[in-house]
Amino acid sequence: MKLINKLTCLLFVFGLSSSTHAQDMNVLVMKVKAKLEKVKDYTADGRMKTDVAFIKAPIGKVKVYFKSPDKFKLQRDGGISVLPKGGVSINIGSMIMQTGFVAIDAGMSTVGGTAVRVVKLLPDADAGEIILSTLYIDEANLLIRKSVTTTRENGTYEMELQYGKYASYGLPDKVLFSFNAKDYKLPKGITLEFDDTDKAVKDKMKGKKGRVEINYTAYTINTGLSDAIFK
Amino acid sequence: MLLYKSMQQIVKVSQLTKQFNSLTAVNQLSFSVESGDVYGFLGQNGAGKSTTIRMLLTLITPTSGDISIFGYDLNKHRKEILQQIGAVIEKPDVYKYLSAYENLKLFAKLSGVKPSNKMLMDQLEMVGLASRAHDTVKTFSQGMKQRLGIGIALVHNPQLIILDEPTNGLDPQGIADIRNLILILSREMKKTVIVSSHLLNEIEQIATRILIIDKGQKLVEGSSAELFNDQQTILQISVANNNKVIQTIQSSTWANNLLPERDGQIMVGLNKEDIPNFNRMLAASGVDIYSLQARHSLEDYFLQVTAGKQHVGTFTN
Amino acid sequence: MWEHLQIELYKVFKRPRTYLSFAAITALIGVIQLGLLVDGKEYADFVMADFANSFSVDGKILNGYFICYVILQLLLVHVPLLIALIAADMISGEANMGTLRILLTKPQSRTSIVMAKFIASVIYTLLLLIWIAIMGLFLSMLIFGTDDLFLMKSSYVVIVKESDVFWRYAGAFCFAALAMVTVAALGFFLSFFAENSIGPIVATMSVIIVCTILSTMNIPLFNLIKPYLFTTHMITWKEFFDFKVNDANEAIIGSIQYPDKIIRSATVLGVHIVLFVGSAVWLFRKKDILS
Numbered sequence: 001m002k003l004i005n006k007l008t009c010l011l012f013v014f015g016l017s018s019s020t021h022a023q024d025m026n027v028l029v030m031k032v033k034a035k036l037e038k039v040k041d042y043t044a045d046g047r048m049k050t051d052v053a054f055i056k057a058p059i060g061k062v063k064v065y066f067k068s069p070d071k072f073k074l075q076r077d078g079g080i081s082v083l084p085k086g087g088v089s090i091n092i093g094s095m096i097m098q099t100g101f102v103a104i105d106a107g108m109s110t111v112g113g114t115a116v117r118v119v120k121l122l123p124d125a126d127a128g129e130i131i132l133s134t135l136y137i138d139e140a141n142l143l144i145r146k147s148v149t150t151t152r153e154n155g156t157y158e159m160e161l162q163y164g165k166y167a168s169y170g171l172p173d174k175v176l177f178s179f180n181a182k183d184y185k186l187p188k189g190i191t192l193e194f195d196d197t198d199k200a201v202k203d204k205m206k207g208k209k210g211r212v213e214i215n216y217t218a219y220t221i222n223t224g225l226s227d228a229i230f231k
Numbered sequence: 232m233l234l235y236k237s238m239q240q241i242v243k244v245s246q247l248t249k250q251f252n253s254l255t256a257v258n259q260l261s262f263s264v265e266s267g268d269v270y271g272f273l274g275q276n277g278a279g280k281s282t283t284i285r286m287l288l289t290l291i292t293p294t295s296g297d298i299s300i301f302g303y304d305l306n307k308h309r310k311e312i313l314q315q316i317g318a319v320i321e322k323p324d325v326y327k328y329l330s331a332y333e334n335l336k337l338f339a340k341l342s343g344v345k346p347s348n349k350m351l352m353d354q355l356e357m358v359g360l361a362s363r364a365h366d367t368v369k370t371f372s373q374g375m376k377q378r379l380g381i382g383i384a385l386v387h388n389p390q391l392i393i394l395d396e397p398t399n400g401l402d403p404q405g406i407a408d409i410r411n412l413i414l415i416l417s418r419e420m421k422k423t424v425i426v427s428s429h430l431l432n433e434i435e436q437i438a439t440r441i442l443i444i445d446k447g448q449k450l451v452e453g454s455s456a457e458l459f460n461d462q463q464t465i466l467q468i469s470v471a472n473n474n475k476v477i478q479t480i481q482s483s484t485w486a487n488n489l490l491p492e493r494d495g496q497i498m499v500g501l502n503k504e505d506i507p508n509f510n511r512m513l514a515a516s517g518v519d520i521y522s523l524q525a526r527h528s529l530e531d532y533f534l535q536v537t538a539g540k541q542h543v544g545t546f547t548n
Numbered sequence: 549m550w551e552h553l554q555i556e557l558y559k560v561f562k563r564p565r566t567y568l569s570f571a572a573i574t575a576l577i578g579v580i581q582l583g584l585l586v587d588g589k590e591y592a593d594f595v596m597a598d599f600a601n602s603f604s605v606d607g608k609i610l611n612g613y614f615i616c617y618v619i620l621q622l623l624l625v626h627v628p629l630l631i632a633l634i635a636a637d638m639i640s641g642e643a644n645m646g647t648l649r650i651l652l653t654k655p656q657s658r659t660s661i662v663m664a665k666f667i668a669s670v671i672y673t674l675l676l677l678i679w680i681a682i683m684g685l686f687l688s689m690l691i692f693g694t695d696d697l698f699l700m701k702s703s704y705v706v707i708v709k710e711s712d713v714f715w716r717y718a719g720a721f722c723f724a725a726l727a728m729v730t731v732a733a734l735g736f737f738l739s740f741f742a743e744n745s746i747g748p749i750v751a752t753m754s755v756i757i758v759c760t761i762l763s764t765m766n767i768p769l770f771n772l773i774k775p776y777l778f779t780t781h782m783i784t785w786k787e788f789f790d791f792k793v794n795d796a797n798e799a800i801i802g803s804i805q806y807p808d809k810i811i812r813s814a815t816v817l818g819v820h821i822v823l824f825v826g827s828a829v830w831l832f833r834k835k836d837i838l839s
Contacts, residue, residue, distance in 0.1 A: 058709035080607030324646025
């Protein structure tokens with residue numbers, strides 16, 4: 001809650017000092033949102049890789065379903081997927097809060113060689129899951145190149161998006177999802193192992209950032225997906 | 232099939248010794264078994280009979296000495312020799328969870344025979360188990376197991392049959408059956424049989440030759456004709472003063488006939504026709520004699536030689 | 549030799565005791581399968597409790613491949629008893645029954661008798677493992693279906709792609725066979741020293757239990773001898789379920805993380821088998837049969 005209070009203060013200060021600027025930012029965000037809203041629904045095939053030091057997983061095929069405004073489903077094409085808890089629901093649609101936010105200009109930056117404007121989105125109400133969302137917006141193309149989202153329950157996630165064929169819809173070809181991976185320890189009684197893994201190997205597997213990488217290969221856009229899929 | 236080098240001498244054992252740590256179970260034992268013999272192997276329990284028989288069957292490795300069977304060295308021709316031997320060693324133990332037929336078939340194969348159904352059934356018929364052929368051995372009496380054991384020993388038609396205490400644990404009928412079987416094997420089937428026992432009366436009726444051992448050593452070996460010779464008698468003398476009588480005998484011409492004492496009585500081995508003379512000699516010496524008893528059963532001799540610690544040597548002329 | 553082997557197998561498979569092992573395995577596996585079928589989710593949640601705090605695992609974890617892994621993990625600890633039941637009885641049982649002396653008066657070389665007996669116990673062991681494979685792997689695949697294999701190791705998680713699993717099981721079962729043949733060889737070796745079957749069976753299990761404890765305990769003194777204990781190497785079948793990753797942390801399909809570990813363990817087990825069986829043959833050739 002302390003964090004929320006601080007953010008509220010921050011918002012207050014920003015609100016006072018640069019309300020006109022904030023409005024520009026609101027316009028920018030709305031433009032981006034409008035572009036995204038052209039897509040009512042989509043289905044995409046992708047290849048997903050979970051890259052966490054202490055998780056060894058094969059690359060798996062995924063199917064992603066999205067329906068406006070906020071229905072999202074990542075389905076693994078068979079197989080088993082490991083994803084950071086709560087992370088999957090954070091998708092492009094929900095990066096921009098649907099209602100009640102304040103956009104604050106936080107200057108310029110570059111993401112992968114592209115100049116971007118950094119915009120911080122703060123929710124009006126403090127009841128939502130998202131506490132703070134930072135968007136790195138490519139103003140020329142109205143594309144979000146990167147987002148950092150801080151959630152109430154599941155820590156901070158970073159998403160980097162790379163665009164290609166579907167840039168006109170604002171849909172990325174590649175999403176790189178980063179998070180803080182907390183390693184775990186299992187008692188040997190459960191695994192029935194005589195642990196003799198090299199310490200070096202073990203250390204290598206500890207406390208790194210985890211990443212989930214999804215490469216989208218084909219989007220099918222606006223086909224009128226049924227709600228049943230998301231159940 | 233082994234061609235016998237020596238048809239006459241089936242088994243020849245020389246200087247056979249077996250040492251178990253500090254115990255000498257068999258000591259410098261030599262004997263031979265000839266073709267057609269029913270060779271009685273006598274000795275009290277623990278005399279070394281079983282150890283000797285197990286050495287003949289390669290179950291125990293001798294410490295020293297030689298064994299040749301059918302004229303071949305047992306060490307070098309183990310497999311060929313064993314092909315011609317059938318044996319029942321002490322209890323006739325077989326696989327209890329198998330039937331009589333299955334046991335017989337299994338051991339026939341191990342003996343190098345490819346048994347036909349008829350052959351196996353004939354064999355079971357011979358030992359009187361045909362009607363129980365397919366019952367598991369678990370349900371058999373001791374006598375039936377013994378008969379099956381003998382059936383197994385004979386299934387590959389061996390030339391030499393070794394039976395170690397074959398009547399142990401059998402009832403009188405069973406003992407009689409075994410005795411008859413040995414006679415059939417010897418007389419009708421012309422097999423050579425070695426049969427061991429600690430009971431002389433079992434052996435004396437069937438053996439053609441007898442070896443008596445005690446504490447691993449040979450006490451006496453000879454043909455039954457010699458040992459059972461009616462002329463050969465043991466005189467058991469009960470007197471007031473043993474020493475005086477012994478002195479008298481030792482100074483007489485009968486000195487060599489004196490045998491070790493038994494139960495405080497003087498024993499003298501004599502030919503039947505010499506008894507009157509011996510009697511007269513004793514009477515003339517003036518000793519007090521309570522009784523004079525002539526014995527000619529081998530049982531007495533057996534008990535006597537095994538009870539006495541003396542090495543007697545070969546009881547032959 | 550071949551004929552003798554047939555005879556030994558005939559004897560083994562004529563004994564009710566032999567089928568007891570197969571029945572025991574069927575029952576054990578059945579119980580595990582039933583348990584996981586009814587309450588598998590609970591088990592999975594229990595195993596993943598800590599991990600599930602920060603990750604969500606989607607997919608059919610409780611598939612046939614996973615069930616088989618659980619079964620192997622639980623069962624391979626107990627199978628040695630079933631193997632000892634037969635292998636440790638091979639010589640001592642016959643000595644006890646009195647059949648050994650009849651057997652050895654037959655025109656067969658002692659080496660051939662011992663080897664036929666050992667090979668018979670190996671065949672029994674392999675059949676037992678094949679039965680475990682049928683019940684534990686194939687039946688589980690049938691009941692629970694197949695999917696990726698999700699495994700929690702003590703310090704990391706491995707997800708083996710469905711298409712990459714089966715050959716690993718083939719390898720793991722082959723390795724388990726080697727480990728169990730080592731148990732058979734030990735039991736077989738010990739069966740020379742007794743004239744009853746209980747002694748060598750208990751001795752075999754005791755040796756395995758003591759060595760397993762030494763292998764499990766992390767005490768510097770024991771760590772010195774650990775690499776030479778066969779029990780340390782008996783669980784190396786698990787290495788088949790760990791693969792290499794490339795620089796981008798992508799799984800390399802068809803790879804094994806530590807193939808050298810498997811080779812080393814197999815060598816140690818192989819040496820044990822040769823030692824146990826070699827000593828058995830050597831002792832048996834000299835042994836005086838007094839039973």
